[in-house]
Amino acid sequence: MKVSVIVPVYNAEKYVAQAVESALQFGEVHEVILVEDKSPDNALQVCKELAAKYNRVKLYQHPDKGNHGAGPTRNLGIEKSTGDFIAFLDADDYYLPNRFDAEKELFKNPKVEGVYGALGVHYYSEKAKEQYYELFQDRLTTVYKKHDPKDVFPGQMNMLGSFGLFSIDTLTIRKEPLMRKVTPLFKKSLRLHQDTEFLFRLSYYLDLYPGILDQAVAVRGVHEDNRITQVDSKKVKPSTTRVLLWKEVNQWAKNESTIPAHIKLHITRMHRSFEIANAPVLKKWGMILKYLVTDYPSIRSGLYNINFRKYLF
Structure with missing residues (x-):
């Protein structure tokens, strides 16, 4: 080697x-x-x-x-x-x-x-x-x-x-x-x-x-x-940085034709969960109401995400 x-x-x-x-x-x-x-x-x-x-x-x-x-x-x-x-x-x-x-x-x-x-x-x-x-x-x-x-x-x-x-x-x-x-x-x-x-x-x-x-x-x-330690310890709001992370992952998955559809859907829901969690209060609840109508499973998957629950509630 x-x-x-x-x-x-x-x-x-x-x-x-x-x-x-x-x-x-x-x-x-x-x-x-x-x-x-x-x-x-x-x-x-x-x-x-x-x-x-x-x-x-x-x-x-x-x-x-x-x-x-x-x-x-x-x-x-x-x-x-x-x-x-x-x-x-x-x-x-x-x-x-x-x-x-x-x-x-x-x-x-x-x-x-x-x-x-x-x-x-x-x-x-x-x-x-x-x-x-x-x-x-x-x-x-x-x-x-x-x-x-x-x-x-x-x-x-x-x-x-x-x-x-x-x-x-x-x-x-x-x-x-x-x-x-x-x-x-x-x-x-x-x-x-x-x-x-x-x-x-x-x-x-x-x-x-x-x-x-x-x-x-x-x-x-x-x-x-250590910069990432400050993020993990909440000195920097982690949902903000993770919205950007999952946005990149979601965009990549959409453009990668060989990723199975159920995994792409899961990635989209992860991105959406962090996106909602990081939104201002009024926008957050507007997004939740929208997705309750158009994509209830995204909200459901978000509720299993500890960061989503923490920033939502």
Whole structure:
């Protein structure tokens, strides 16, 4: 295996060295690609020092030296990669020593196009733990049992009951089918949840297999300045960002002729649920009355959505 590890870097001067060194411990890691996204802190200088220190570390910025967000930043990293496999690592997270144990065996089968595993959690400070322990606790982010690749996409769509989640930090993909089957890669239109949208499409186009699900293979670093942590903890209203996520997923599904009709309908209902939940009060109830008449099942599916219920009631 020759793995290219893609690390988007933004406002992570305190953490990026740990991330890089956690990836360099593996002989399978061919290169660590840092893409610095105009950080307001001293992350660029730290990245330069890491690239000078380690010959497997390569540093890039966007051509205009601007800030483009995690999606385009990961895309640039993939474009610059030279390995046969792609893995991802956020700059404030890190790999554990078992990160590629399952991959080394599973990828011997050419039918395996991707492997995912379990993500642990680490609090960088007592303040971060006090603020976010209720959200993450000490539990794994994982898929709860081993699934056939054909079930991963409907599982992520909440169509198989209690499926669970996997993180992009625990994902390893064969580069050739990724580049051939998944277009676009990460969408530029999403500043948040672009990794979730990417994983939805990826699990539809590629055969993704379970790796280690009962032990962490990578760790999410939780700190006060993590943007997605602020969304998940309600510092940023999550329904607002998820309306945009499900709008993108819904548009993609409508344009993808091979997605079964019942899955397209489910995606439309998920989008509609978040759309209603995020609407102003008067508009919200107008939409509910409209859909009660024209599409009662959408309202019914929305009532099973915890975010929909919370913002509706």
